Each structure stands twice: as C-alpha cells, then as structure tokens.
Amino acid sequence: MRSIKHIAASVSVLFLTLSAICSGQAVPGNDENIPYLMTFGKDGHETSWGDDDFSETFFFTIPKEYKEPFYIRVYDPDVGGNTDELNGYWDTKMQYTILGGKGCYTNPDAKGTDPVGNYKSGTVLASRVFGVDPKYDEKWFTFGPFNPADGEYYPKWSCYIFKIVCDGISGNDGNLYKYFLSKKSDDNVPIQGANAFTHEYTFRMWNSNDTSYVSHIYPYIDSGCIYVRQRNFDWDSDGDFIVVSVVRKGQKQPTSGDNDWAEGRIQVLPDEIGKSLDFRFYKRKDFLVKNNNVVVSVQNQYGENLPFFTVPIGGVPVYKPRIKVTKK
C-alpha cells in the first residue's frame, strides 16, 4: 500500500537549476542506454516477469521560460506486435494518463514507488487506453498539445511539472515503450532545459550477453544524504550492478534473483553530494538472460525516494583519479 510518509527531518531539497541542464527528453535517456521502459498487465499479478507493480510513473520538467505548446509522444504504445512481450496471447490493455496542475508532483503519493493512494494526483490532461493495435506497433503516438502553464509550477526548480502514468489495467503481457517530450507533434524535437525523472525505474535489459551493453540510471544525491539504499527486483542474477561517481570507481551492489528483491546500502561521500551517481548494469556474459525486465529504486536514510533523472544532474559522473607521488 502506498503510504503517506511524513518525515520530519526531510532532506529532499533539490537545488537544481534545471534550465542549465542540457536538453534531451527521450525516456529512457540517451546516456542511460536502456532499450525500453516496461509495464506488464496486472491480471494474475505475475511479478516474476519483472514488474513489481504493473505501473510506471514519469515526470517531465519544463522550464518556466518555455511558453510554447508541447507534446508527449509514446513509442509503441500498444501491446502486441514485434516490440512487446507475449504471455500466452495478446490480451493486455495499457492506460496512459497525463496529469498536470496542483499536486501533480507535490502530492506525497506522487513521490512513492507503488501505484497506491492518490498516485495519479493532479489534473488529468489526457488519457488513452491501448490494446493490440498494429497501427501503433513500433510507431509514435502523440499526446497534446499541452500548455506548459497547465503543469504544476515548482518554484524550487523554476519549472512546470507534468506526470505520465502507464498502468497495465488488464491482461498479463508486457508493454515495451519509450517517451519523448517534444516541441512538435510529428517529430522528436527536444525542449531546451527540460528533463524527465522517475522514483522507480522499470525497464528492459539488453538482449545480449556482450558486456559492452552497459545500461545506466542516475540517481541524484541531494544535500543531507548520509547514505542511500538501493532496491532492485527480479534481476535474475543477470550480470553485475556497480555504483560509479566522481570519487567511486565502481563498487559492486547486490542484485536480486528471480521474482525477489535485493538491496544494498551505499555510504555517500562528501564529493558525491549535489551530483548524480551512476548505477551501471553489465549484462551477464557467460549465459544470456533473455527478455530480462528489472525494477530499481533508491531511498535516502529517511526513506525518501530519490529521483532518477534521464539527463543526469551535474552530467554523467566520471571518476576523477588523483595521483600523489612521494619520494621514498
């Protein structure tokens, strides 16, 4: 059940200047190298396929200076055809809901990891259900136009926030899809300074046992973080998960097996505050784990969910070695 967490000593203060971030609203992001987002139909509650809650929420941030209409585009929104995962026969329906307005992001239920409570807080701006529909197989569907002012204004980041929720409302097949926040309805044209984030990332791993296929997600480490706890689901022991930062070359994290959770605590170093970590996923090389779908979230020491930005805040963290030489 989604709980409203009242945390007195909240440290979730993001002093971000999102307009300074480079543009790029592909979800998954270019630096993430993730093939698809993944949501399964909820019937039968078959979590062992790699989706713990049959719902995925993403937020889009649009700088307040941007006044033009924009679109949210979904790639392969249907469930069927070439780019989805069949379970028995195609019987799954996906509902995409786009929300804005007050509470869209600031409602505590919106910041959870499970589709419980008022997780679809805010004002519904658009909604559509997709089933098997060859017309949209491996094609883009466009929501909008939307007025940026219809989002929830978030002064701390000087931006408007929109939310898109994908719910697997029926069936049990897997939906593979992508998003793009675009200036145009028929093309993917990014909005400068915009970004996207989620608090729980459910995605498809590469269908390859080549270790050069490395996926990344980038949790932002806010001031006040002492340690974070990553949780991952249904990893199927598929390779290695390491944490990289500007001061951490690559530290191994525990990964889950089939249909279970694993978690690991990461002590935050001072130089990691105000930057992103790089959660890096290497595919297993001795054995191909096919169609592997996984779930990842990360919380700070108070249990608050930290955001994974598709364009990492502060850039992709690169380890910075420093050599000291002393004469013996």
Next chain:
Amino acid sequence: MVATLPVLLSGQSSYEVKQLTTISGSSDDIIAAVIKNGIVFCSNRKTSPLVTRKNLQGQRLYDFYFAPFNSKKEVGKPEPFANELKGKFNLGPGSFSPDGKEFYFTRNYNSGKSRKVKGETDKYGIFIAHKSGADWINVTPFDYNDQRYRLAYPFISGDGKYLFFSSDMDGSLGKSDIFVCENIDGKWSRPVNVGPAVNSSSSEVYPFFSSSGRLYFSSDRKGGKGGLDIYYSIKQGDGWSAPILMDEPINSKGDDFAFYTLSSDQTGYFSSDRNRKGDDDIYSFKHTILRWAACDTLKKDSYCYEFVEETALLSDSSGMEFKWQWDFGDGTKADGITATHCFAGPGSYYVQLNFINLITGKVELNQASYLLDVERIVQPYITSQDVAIVGEDLKMDASLTNLPGWDVDTYYWNFDDDTYLTGSEVSKKFKRSGKFNIQLIISSIPDDAGNVKEACVCKDIVIKERKK
C-alpha cells in the same frame, strides 16, 4: 694514465696561535671560561702598587679576572671578576653551569696555607658559587671534596650533563687523573675515573669536553713535546679513544694546558709558558683547516617513489570491480591503489594510471598521468669506501657532485684528523684507527658580483687496524 692525487704536505700547520697581549704580563694567566661578552681567567697578577696578596709562602694569590671582547671580538683590558670570592687562598680554574647561575671553581681547602694551584702540593677542592644579581655568593663545597685529596679544574659540559675534573682521589691511576660525574636528576653522581684510555701513570689535568665529542686535557706523560702537553680523546660509546697529541703550535716544549674550544673546535684559547719567561700566558688559536660547524650529512641518492591514487582512498575499496594498474614509463607495471617503484636512475618518466574492469576485462588506459622528473639530490657528493685500513690509501672522489649551475672552484676535504686536501679526487692515509667525520666543502668561482657559493656534506668513515 695514472692521475696524481693531492697529498697532505708534511710540516703544514693546521693552527694559528696568537698571544693575548692585552692580558699577558709578568703574571701567570690561565683561561677559565668564555662567556658571551668576554673571557674569565685566573691570574696571580699584581693589581695594586701598594698591596700584594700573598700566601704564607710569599707567592701571589690567584684571583679571577674578566677581559671583555671589543667590537672585533678581540680580548680587551682585564678587570677583577667575582671579587666577593677573594680570600687568603688561590682561586683556580673554574666553569660555569649552562644556565650561568653556578660557578664551579678550584680553591684551597685551607686559606691559611694556600699556594699556587698548578704544580703545587697543597690540597684543594672544588667549590660552587651561586649568582645573586651581579655577585657570586653562598659558596658551597662540591659533594665529593675530601681534604685528603686534590680536586681541581672542574669543567661542566655544554649540555650540563657531565662534570669533569682532575683529582688524585681513590681510583686514580697516576698522580692525577680525569674523573667524571653525571648529572642525574640535578645531582652529581659519584665520580668515575674516565679510564686508562685517557689517564696514565703521570698527571692528567685541565679537562675540557667539547661539543664535538672530544675530551681535551693536559698531561705530562712521556712522548709529548715537553712539560704539560695538550691531548684529546674522542668519545666512543661508553669509552674513549687513545689520546691524540696535538701538533705544534698548540703544543710546545713548555707547559701547554687549559685548552678551551669554541665553534666546533675551530677557535679557542689555551695557556702556555712557551715564552720561556717563566710565566703562563693565554693564547688564542684558530684552526686553519676549514671545517663547518653545521655540515649536511651525505644523503644517498634514491630513485624510489610511492604512488598513491588519492581519490580511491576516499571510499571503501571493498567490492571494487576495477583494478588499479600503474605504468611507470620505464617498461614496468604494478597493481594497486598504492604502489612503490624504484627507477633505475635519473630521468623523466611518464607515469600512467590504467584501470582494468574486472567485469569486462577491458583496460581503460591512461586515466591519469604524472610526468615525474627523477633527479639526483642537489649536494656535494663523496664517493668512497665506508671502511678503510690504517696506513692504506683511501681514495675519495667528488665527481658525482650535483650542484647545478655551479662553477666549482675548490673541492676541500677535511678529514677530521686536523688534515685536509683539495681536489675532486684525493687519496688519504689515516694514521690511526677510529671513526672520522669527513667533510667535503665545495666553493664556487666568484660570480660577477664577487659572490662565492659554498656547500658542505659530511660522511663517517671507519678506519680500522689491519688484522694480524
């Protein structure tokens, strides 16, 4: 071709000696101590045309005098010192405690039969005066005074740790021996004879322990130049080296005694009756052999370095899926967040840090680099054996000296045995065994402004007797 190495010329004197004419006269003058602004000495000089203080035998009594330094550090006209100590006895040589608050001096036990200190047979002991303002008062006898014996010529080492004196007390090997007490928690330990290496069946008097580790003393033993001669022994662990007779002009056919050194034995004073007029005069001396008081010890060139990747130390290294690999730029590599490497020699080395991904096996080349200039230590350099044999040639070479930008004018070798040589390569025969602190002093050709640069390194060399 065989190079001819410089050798020490025989007959070279290593000291310049000068009589202190401002003090000298028809009296006997014996150096006691050098203080900040002058010298303290004892003298039996006549100070008043009307009154002459004599003992019962009609000999003038010794008192203390102070002769201040002038601006050129020359000794000026003397004036009485510590008048309050005067009495019907001789005030002999003495020594100040390091804090200047106590004055240890020689004095007759019995004032009524006082006689001249040097060479006389009256009994005398060591007494201690305590400073109060400008006066020396509250005279107390030394704990180990014994009226059966003579105790004289006290000398307190510069660190206050030892008190040397001369005595014929129990345990003496000759007519008069050097004894030493150790300062233990502010109290002088029971006197110990410094041993047969120093003391002989003759008389050993006027001890002076230099900061250089030499114990200077005077003795009338056989084999000297005549009368009392000045010798020194070098402290070696708990013992002393065999005494070394100082050359002329320190010693003469007359009595030479009360040797007092300054500036690491480079300058000082002593007393002598060499003028053959029958009285003792004070002489200053200057070592003509160059020797630095503070000379750097020769450092061995090392080309070993420790390399640390500091960022890695910030986090726990457990579970790290990378290996740190150092490429030292000389064809060698080492693994680890820290690594130590010794290069073969001087040079410029481009050190690179690679990371090896333990998951993929991929090598991330040159993730950090460091251009390391491995250089020799900037110093004069002595190449020689560390151990040599008495009487055999020991070659010393300064050619590996590393003083960039210097136009060397002179290589000067001080062998710590009152001899020296010049030249970048020298050959030396030591006449005795022991440990010698060799100094190599290099001076440059004067620059356009006339400035000369000098640098010094020293190295200990052990000279041994050849095994029979």
